[in-house]
Amino acid sequence: MTIYDVAARAGVSATTVSRVLNGAKVSPESERVVRAAAAELDFIPNRTARRLRGQGSAVIGLIIPDIENPFFTALARGVENRARAAGYSVVLCNTDEDPERESTYIDIALAEHMAGVILAPADDASDVSRLVAQRRPVVAVDRSLAHADVDAVTVDNRAGGRSAAESLFAAGFTRVACITGPSSVETAQLRMAGWRQAAARHAGPDYLEDLLRYADYRVDGGRQAMAELLALPEPPDAAVVANNLMAAGALEALHDAGLAPPGFGLAVFGDLPFASFGRRGIRVVDVPARELGEAAAALLLDRIGGDTGPARTVVLRTREQK
Amino acid sequence: MTIYDVAARAGVSATTVSRVLNGAKVSPESERVVRAAAAELDFIPNRTARRLRGQGSAVIGLIIPDIENPFFTALARGVENRARAAGYSVVLCNTDEDPERESTYIDIALAEHMAGVILAPADDASDVSRLVAQRRPVVAVDRSLAHADVDAVTVDNRAGGRSAAESLFAAGFTRVACITGPSSVETAQLRMAGWRQAAARHAGPDYLEDLLRYADYRVDGGRQAMAELLALPEPPDAAVVANNLMAAGALEALHDAGLAPPGFGLAVFGDLPFASFGRRGIRVVDVPARELGEAAAALLLDRIGGDTGPARTVVLRTREQK
DNA sequence: CTGAAAGCGCTAACAC
DNA sequence: GTGTTAGCGCTTTCAG
Numbered sequence: 001m002t003i004y005d006v007a008a009r010a011g012v013s014a015t016t017v018s019r020v021l022n023g024a025k026v027s028p029e030s031e032r033v034v035r036a037a038a039a040e041l042d043f044i045p046n047r048t049a050r051r052l053r054g055q056g057s058a059v060i061g062l063i064i065p066d067i068e069n070p071f072f073t074a075l076a077r078g079v080e081n082r083a084r085a086a087g088y089s090v091v092l093c094n095t096d097e098d099p100e101r102e103s104t105y106i107d108i109a110l111a112e113h114m115a116g117v118i119l120a121p122a123d124d125a126s127d128v129s130r131l132v133a134q135r136r137p138v139v140a141v142d143r144s145l146a147h148a149d150v151d152a153v154t155v156d157n158r159a160g161g162r163s164a165a166e167s168l169f170a171a172g173f174t175r176v177a178c179i180t181g182p183s184s185v186e187t188a189q190l191r192m193a194g195w196r197q198a199a200a201r202h203a204g205p206d207y208l209e210d211l212l213r214y215a216d217y218r219v220d221g222g223r224q225a226m227a228e229l230l231a232l233p234e235p236p237d238a239a240v241v242a243n244n245l246m247a248a249g250a251l252e253a254l255h256d257a258g259l260a261p262p263g264f265g266l267a268v269f270g271d272l273p274f275a276s277f278g279r280r281g282i283r284v285v286d287v288p289a290r291e292l293g294e295a296a297a298a299l300l301l302d303r304i305g306g307d308t309g310p311a312r313t314v315v316l317r318t319r320e321q322k
Numbered sequence: 323m324t325i326y327d328v329a330a331r332a333g334v335s336a337t338t339v340s341r342v343l344n345g346a347k348v349s350p351e352s353e354r355v356v357r358a359a360a361a362e363l364d365f366i367p368n369r370t371a372r373r374l375r376g377q378g379s380a381v382i383g384l385i386i387p388d389i390e391n392p393f394f395t396a397l398a399r400g401v402e403n404r405a406r407a408a409g410y411s412v413v414l415c416n417t418d419e420d421p422e423r424e425s426t427y428i429d430i431a432l433a434e435h436m437a438g439v440i441l442a443p444a445d446d447a448s449d450v451s452r453l454v455a456q457r458r459p460v461v462a463v464d465r466s467l468a469h470a471d472v473d474a475v476t477v478d479n480r481a482g483g484r485s486a487a488e489s490l491f492a493a494g495f496t497r498v499a500c501i502t503g504p505s506s507v508e509t510a511q512l513r514m515a516g517w518r519q520a521a522a523r524h525a526g527p528d529y530l531e532d533l534l535r536y537a538d539y540r541v542d543g544g545r546q547a548m549a550e551l552l553a554l555p556e557p558p559d560a561a562v563v564a565n566n567l568m569a570a571g572a573l574e575a576l577h578d579a580g581l582a583p584p585g586f587g588l589a590v591f592g593d594l595p596f597a598s599f600g601r602r603g604i605r606v607v608d609v610p611a612r613e614l615g616e617a618a619a620a621l622l623l624d625r626i627g628g629d630t631g632p633a634r635t636v637v638l639r640t641r642e643q644k
Numbered sequence: 645c646t647g648a649a650a651g652c653g654c655t656a657a658c659a660c
Numbered sequence: 661g662t663g664t665t666a667g668c669g670c671t672t673t674c675a676g
Contacts, residue, residue, distance in 0.1 A: 002653055013663045018655060027661060042455055047433035049653035052370045052668050059430075067398055067414070073390045080416060089430055091413035092389070094402060108381075108411055111369035133364060134323075324669055335647045340671060349645060371669035374652050 001043055010037035021045055051113055058088050060300065061109040063102060065122045066217075067094040071244055071270050071289050072120060075141065078293020079118055086301050088115065097122045097217075110134060116300045118293075121145055124184050137303035141296040143186045144313065151303065153296045153314045157187050157269075160285045160318035161194020161240060164267035167283055167320060168238045169202045173265040176203075177211035177236035179225045179246055188217070191242040191269055211236050215246055222246025226253035238265025244272055247282075269318075286319045323365055332359035343367055373435055380410050382622065383431040385424060387444045388539075389416040393566055393592050393611050394442060397463065400615025401440055408623050410437065419444045419539075428453060438622045440615075443467055446506050459625035463618040465508045466635065473625065475618045475636045479509050482607045482640035483516020486562045486589035489605055489642060491524045495560035495587040498525075499533035501547045501572060502564040507539070513564040513591055533558050537568055544568025548575035560587025566594055569604075591640075608641045 003017040010017065010033040019026050020034040037043075051057050060083050064072040080090045091114075093105040102122045109117045110130060116137035119128065124146045131138045132148060144152040161178075168176045178195040181188030192212065199208055213228060215221030222241060229236055230253065241247040247268040254264055262281030270287045295314050325339040332339065332355040341348050342356040359365075373379050382405050386394040402412045413436075415427040424444045431439045432452060438459035441450065446468045453460045454470060466474040483500075490498045500517040503510030514534065521530055535550060537543030544563060551558055552575065563569040569590040576586055584603030592609045617636050 003655095004653080014653090015655080015663060016661085019662085022655085025661075030661080042452065044429060044432050044452065044456075046374075046435070046653050047430075048370055048374045048435050049668090050655075052368075052374050052653080052670090053655050054668060055655085059434075068392065068395045070390065070392070073395065076389055076416070089415070089427070091415060093411070093413065094398070105411070107366060108369075110366050112381075113368070113370050130364060130366065134366075325671095326669080336670080337647055337672085338645090341646085344671080347645075352646080368669050371652090372671075374654090374669080375671045376652060377671080 222249030544571030
């Protein structure tokens, strides 16, 4: 089923069919005949061939590290909204925080000639060099890339971490712990750094290291880290938790120990999904996931549109909510 | 950057390069030279061209109605596991329960020549006729298709709904309500039908309609439906809720009214994500999302592999957990 | 074991 | 306004 079949049936040339399908100028009569023939034959143009001929595909690849994390699905929603408005489709690829899978998907995006890629890097060292080498539009989102000069959209993680900790100290807590993500992940480092600044100011640096835990940005990691903290000779009375999933785990650990906010101070990065009724007393540093996605898509669409200016970094503001 | 560039650099023909890249028999020397040249040039074969030449692409399209629903992301995880093991990549498309967007993505899958499609239909009337007409492998998952003879993987929704209601009656509750999904969605109908059977047996059909609410499978819908039920002159003392998101909303409404499980009986279809500490006293009808995805992928891979037997429907068992 | 040549389905020059 | 022709990058007969 090709345009030649349609052409034969309509009694015109393949070119004319192509023109009709692409909205170029044709006589009304031709247009009518071609459309009729195409409809009768259930014809669907072959994008593969079209693309091979040189058209960029109207598909954007979005590569995320954890599809089961609502933060990233909200981000995906943002990308989708913006992309769809511009006539692009979005395909999602899940890397499971695995640099090798990430690399595979980057290759696919390249080989499939997607119009551009939005990448929430699994790791500091994510390698987008192939993308850059092929001059394919890329935008990093949520985390920026250490070794590459590409557009990025992030939030002010350090400031968020600092204000989260500050607000706990201001509320009267004195031993404010921190549960952050893997040390190879930028957001984890920055959020922790913010906490460290505030903690050093309010309590001196002496107890800091005791109350800092690196976990894995997952529910179980958060639970375990909080359990460890609570088992300390001098346990914390509050904590800053660096992402939503770990916070869910931390809440479970608290609950198991008979504790809960607001008695135990808790400040969390990112929304706590599907638990708003259990969120009372928790300070949430709202990370605007959807807006991150929208901003990243906007940036990418600019690049796809031909913008070749120097790399830009957009930093969105976090908002603290009670 | 084409195989001709690589061929030139390696001093062989494009054919030989192609052979090396596809693992055909070549002299060790040729192989070495070609690989070296490809590496130096950072060569990535163009899948578009490869596919045009006739190879099926090793990509499976997974079309889901709500990417922010953890049930579907878990399902996606299952599909991915199985597909990756077989060397296929998975791209996710989100329809937002919108038949038109679903249709667009089906067209894309078709036009992009994806190897097959797994569809969690937005609607009873989802139109897969084009897929079927083109003999492209399709598997429906979670919900089956009313008007099409295609493979499907579902769970025993009616039995699950019945046993959920039964266990609430057995626990001593007497006015067991039901909050189900849109009436155009099969799972919503069946889960409700199961509840109706049990309820009719235990309480007579008289009060049934009062205690039945159709909502939209989203958090807000669940909250609102539960609020309405609680405002009834004779409110229910328990409820079967037909999906995870609505259950989260229903819990909020209960909480606002000063109620909570286990005092108010609650049985829910699907896991309650990130809230296991708040899950005490809730009966969960476990819908094995990941297994659904795995089974669907297995079925699809069979079809891609050439299985042309009659359409099969696989029904997985739900498990009730406390 | 390797290469030359013929397309896959489409679109973009370039005639008519 | 419409058709002819020449590829896009790759794989695959078919000879050598």
